[in-house]
Amino acid sequence: QVQLVESGGGLVQAGGSLRLSCAASARTFSWNAMGWFRQAPGKEREFVAVTAGNSYTTRYTDSVKGRFTISVDSAKSTVYLQMNSLKPEDTAVYYCARSRYSTYSWNLRDYDYWGQGTQVTVSS
Numbered sequence: 001q002v003q004l005v006e007s008g009g010g011l012v013q014a015g016g017s018l019r020l021s022c023a024a025s026a027r028t029f030s031w032n033a034m035g036w037f038r039q040a041p042g043k044e045r046e047f048v049a050v051t052a053g054n055s056y057t058t059r060y061t062d063s064v065k066g067r068f069t070i071s072v073d074s075a076k077s078t079v080y081l082q083m084n085s086l087k088p089e090d091t092a093v094y095y096c097a098r099s100r101y102s103t104y105s106w107n108l109r110d111y112d113y114w115g116q117g118t119q120v121t122v123s124s
Contacts, residue, residue: 003026004097004114005023006021006022006094006116006117007020008021009094009118011123012120013122014088015085018083018086018120019082020036020083020096020118021078022079025077030054031102032053032098033053033101034050034051034072035097035105036070036079036095036096037094037108038095039095039117040092043092045108046061047061048064048094049061050099051070051104052103052104053099053103059104063089068081083120086122090120090122091122093118094117094119095114095117097111100112
């Protein structure tokens with residue numbers, strides 16, 4: 001059983017930065033891809049970023065490219081999402097998730113473990 005615990009959310013003004021952390025209860029980063037997703041009120045959960053297992057190849061949704069960075073500290077079993085130049089449209093609950101596979105995926109159904117989510121609110 002893998003437990004994922006997110007932290008680092010909060011309220012920030014537009015243009016500001018936040019760093020989200022996702023701590024895992026087990027050493028899973030050596031193989032499984034890890035992703036970040038978000039869900040805004042009234043909207044479906046959507047892909048944000050992913051880092052593939054082993055290679056740590058990263059992919060991002062177009063709206064966050066150049067502003068967000070996903071990274072892994074395997075020694076700490078923690079995945080991060082550095083968010084810069086935040087916009088009001090980034091407001092959402094952010095979730096980290098572990099993929100069943102090592103290759104990156106933006107399909108929610110490929111992820112078998114999810115954190116509880118952390119709220120990010122960006123004011124204009």
